[in-house]
Amino acid sequence: MSKTDLLSMASGLAAAWRSTVVGQAAGTQVKVLRMDATAYPDEAHPFDEALLVLDGVMNLQLRGEAVQVRAGEVYVVPAGVPHAVAPGSHGTLVIIDRGD
Secondary structure, eight states, rough: OOOOOOHHHHHHHHHHHOEEEEETTTTTTEEEEEEEEOOOEOOOOSSEEEEEEEEEEEEEEEETTTEEEEOOOOOEEOOOOEEEEOOTTTTEEEEEEEOE
């Protein structure tokens, strides 16, 4: 994997909330996407998913709780836990998971 400017890559994506795979490491996929203040619906995965906010803020909803994840913070969603993103989330998000 070569050096990648994740912020530039995310800002150049045509659609928000559509991730693009940057590379693979240790059996995982590293993806980047742009958040645009719209909500993202509830989903769950059969694997843990790390959500790393590079810039902006993500308003994560899980288990009836709101968790604000800010730039420089990561939240690991355990396998099988439904989670959604509330309106107002914006910026650049890196997702590290096994992929679907």
